[in-house]
Amino acid sequence: MTRDDAGEVEERTFAVDLLTRVEGEGAFTLKVAGGEVVDARLKIFEAPRFFEAFLRERSMHEVIDVVARICGICPIAYQMSAARALERALGVEPTAPLLALRRLIYCGEWIESHALHVFMLHAPDFLGYPSAVEMAADHRALVERGLRMKKTGNALIELLGGRAIHPVSPRIGGFSKAPSRRRLRELRDDLARSVDEARETVRWAATLDAPSFDVDYTFVSLSGERGYPLESGETILVSGRAPVALDDWGDASPEMQVPHSTALHARLADGTAFLCGPMARLHHHAERLHPAAAEVMAEVGLERSVTNPYRSIVVRAVELVHAFAEALDLVEAYEEPEAPYVDAAPRAAVGCGATEAPRGLLWHRYELDAEGLVRDARIVPPTSQNQARIEEDLVALAPTLLALPHEEATHRCEQLIRAYDPCISCATHFLDLRIEREGV
């Protein structure tokens, strides 16, 4: 809401028309008049692509290939959430070695995505550069370390999935082909080196100057029955409230269409904006971190409940240590499965499934008919869930901006938005589904 009668009050607008170093296309406006916020908007204008609409009538076996295309940065998150939801619908469970392989490929995606964000998208904010390329002129070793870690994550995905972006092997019940033990063990040296490099990254990130800013967050993350939450989970944890069953999340977190965004805004049923992603996972599951990650977290004095979003870069670095260390353990323990996947017969059913994408909770729901064709699909991505929270953060940030030079204040808003690692292409594709429901 904009107030135009502020003739006598000082009005200031902080705005960026095209956010950079984020995935997808968005903008923001923060308008303050007489010390009061009159408008705070994260505008998402990425063109919608209507995934839920064209998932209808597709075979259940095509869903995993299709949903990968929602996001080039976190395709595995989409594949894994879809696999969980479809397997729950079909009543099948991959064998333990296959679930371990799922965690492994997902570790690869966390590594690739977190390394990209920490070093290439977010670090330039803290060190004062327009991009990692300019940053490399003064901090070559740092940027090269980030690229090396990212490459190791991608190598893991390529081995398991065929390629780093839109891998081809994940399927219902497991993988089309499982890697040989010998090939997988070739990654050990790179992973071991990367654990050390990730530890260094935590120590470095902990030294970065973060503006003082704390928020009383409602943290939302998946439960961690199989360790630090990643590829599965049976309930959704909400700080200060009762956990929500997976099947109920769609109702517990209704989404709304707002005029300034092609993504939907999700809030809890009482209107509370919540935060999902690394800070929420750490809050709920610090004791499930790999010891290598827990140790370095203690060493730098990072608390489990980080309430300053400008410090999310440290939490992401801790998760990098976790992902590399767990990946190394999984590679060491790997035994080739008897079959690469468990067969699933089609049946008319509904299934929900969720996993932890690098940037937060990703929930899917599918309705199948007796032939295994999709009758209905619903996908709730992390960024549409975080969108309302980002706007409330901007409102809370406003009083601290007024004393700053304009450019610095604007940058601080941008840096805050980037701290969420928003994935705008992801957030955009979900208009149609809810709307179709309303129309029916």
Next chain:
Amino acid sequence: MASDAPAPGATGRPRLAVYKLASCDGCQLTLLDCEDELLHIADRVHVAHFTEMTSLSDTSEPFDVTLVEGSVTTAEQREHVRHIRASTKLLVTIGACATAGGVQALRNWRDASEMLRVVYARPEYIDALATSTPISDHVKVDFELRGCPIDKRQLLELLTALLTGRKPAIRDESVCMECKRAGNVCVMVARDEPCLGPITHAGCGALCPSYDRGCYGCFGPHEAANARALGTWLREAGAPAAEVKRRLRLFTGWSPAFREESERHDEG
């Protein structure tokens, strides 16, 4: 195709821009996934506009090479792509969305007015065209790089070729050729697994057959693709019409060869 190396910009290095339309960001991410080459590329090329990578945007003079991912799905994008064309010497479209309309082109077979009525609660908030189309439907394109996503090796070959003024060594052949060179057993012959390899453009390295599954055509048709023969073969092998149609209509379904053949199996 350009035969000369682009003239360097004011910085002494060729000016590169990267833009996106409707897409997943995966093709531009492929550039950032060149972990070993990225800093060298940045030494040789002035990255003048690439919002996913840098906050700098130098649009003061024309670009030498512009990479665009994504398809045209809104009136604004239709204008934007004309603007991009006018501001660059060479325009290279990258990926299945930019070269064939992408997975979002599945909307093209739907009745637009019905979509508008059914799909939007508040259609006044949304700007969307009824179709998703490749960039070459709207402006002249100098080179197309296929794939969903594009292949990193092909991207590096293309950039190197453009910057040195030679023709990119990107072969127009089928996935089958790569598959044979990889020494794979044919999934269609040995396991009756439907595979679009015979009609699909090479570039991925025969990834799907190497991972024990049929090709799903994400690089789109190669130039001499005989989609009709494959469609007929699949039907004779027992696949229902609806399945053949579905397989052809996926990430590159709006490419003319796949589109026409899919329509032949459209029994409503």
